[in-house]
Amino acid sequence: MSELFATGRRRAGASTASRRQRYWDVRAAGNFIGGGTGSGLIVAAAVAAASGASFRATLVLGVALIAAGLALVWLEIGKPWRALHVFFHPRTSWMTREGIVACAVIPLGVVAAAVSAPALAVITAVLAVGFLYCQARILRAARGIPAWRQQEIVALILAAGLAEGCALALIVGPRGDVALGLALAAGLAREVAWRFYRSALAREAGAAASLAVFAAPTARRLRALHRAGLGLIAAALVTPIFLDQVPIVAALAMAGGALVLLSGWGMKALLITRAAFTRTIVIPATPTRGLRSDTLSGERRRGFERRHAQ
Amino acid sequence: MTRYVMVADLRRCVGCQTCTAACKEGNATPPGVQWRRVLDLEAGTYPEVSRVFVPFGCQHCANPPCLEVCPSTATKQREDGIITIDDDLCIGCSYCIMACPYDARSLIDQPRYAFGEMPTEAEAARLNKSAVGVASKCTFCAGRIDAGTARGLVPGRDPEATPLCVNACISGALSFGDIEDESGPIAALLAENRWFRLQEREGTEPGFYYIWDKGTL
Structure with missing residues (x-):
């Protein structure tokens, strides 16, 4: 890199290398995994509640996942x-x-499940989305990490949380058309959000190391798992049109949900622990030396002599 | 209003790391933690290459991202622009470290000593237990500034009120003072020379200036 300054002389700049952050490990990743999946699961539970299906178990599990994620962070600080x-x-x-919203989501979710109140479940889901949004903004505000500071990460974290939660709902909850459709839509939203995020990251100076992590075989396999999971969920959605085989539909839905879930968790672990590099420090100009332009004089010289007279 | 800043004249810095050593000695930071570093950069492409030494640390930004994200309000901004960390409030979440565009903060997760698991006599005497488990960074030697100004001394001019790294600098590359003092040496230094600040586009308004040439743009 270089810049042409007013003197007409070309001055080459220089930069440091970025390094992987070492302070947020798998426990921090666990907070984003648990919070995202838990929030998504609460949304799935609320949709089930609104459509008259059972929702208590999924709601409690969603709340438990959020609490588990926060507990992991507590272990890290x-x-x-x-x-x-x-x-x-x-x-x-x-x-x-995030902490304040969690204080509302967790007790409200427990009460909603205990008294089996669909309206409370819906309110809990709205708060859970708020919780997920806070998590997304936590990463967005981390301006020292190019892989996190992207504007597009907000949509990615929201979509990923919903996709993971809805995928888990296919494993532990009712697997009706609504649940399948929701999981497929959330999974596709995550796919779109990922592409936007990845494009934004590619435009960011100094994000090469993060991009390399996302281009590595581990990340590619995880993305392939996600696409395969979405395919299985889509298959589960259309199978009843041709076959009246409930066990097959259930198996497809569960397998698809598991793949989407595993992929989501893996990608989040990569995002937090492996793809998070610090920013490079760039100096736009190098010093001009040897022109006697840097002679100490005046007050600066007197200050220097005063400090070194001791 | 007072706004303390540091100025590094890159033409004068020889990369001796005396500032780093003075900071470590004065602030008793553990191994692996350097509040005042000197980056050693290579610039240009062959055959026009050069080596640049860049004194570096917390930039004491006017708009610090670390202050915004800190959940415990441990990170504070003084009226004179210095960014501090309250060890008794910090929860050690490391969020400020992630938010700093300059990679200028560290977390001391456990006591570390220079020679193995046991502290030397000097390390044991100066071990600051309240700094373990919390974030840490350069303070511009705020304690020295406060003690010095209380005695009527002027930071940047009088050594007792000046950051240790500036006092220790063997080549006069580092200067410190109040940029709001229009007749002061810092304002003159910046007016007479070309300078830049790091990551200007971030809008953080760093309080660390780097001089690279004579004259103004």
């Missing part, structure tokens, strides 16, 4: 007994907001 300090900065911190 340096001062776990000060965890309540996380609520101190709601004005600008998305981490604080």
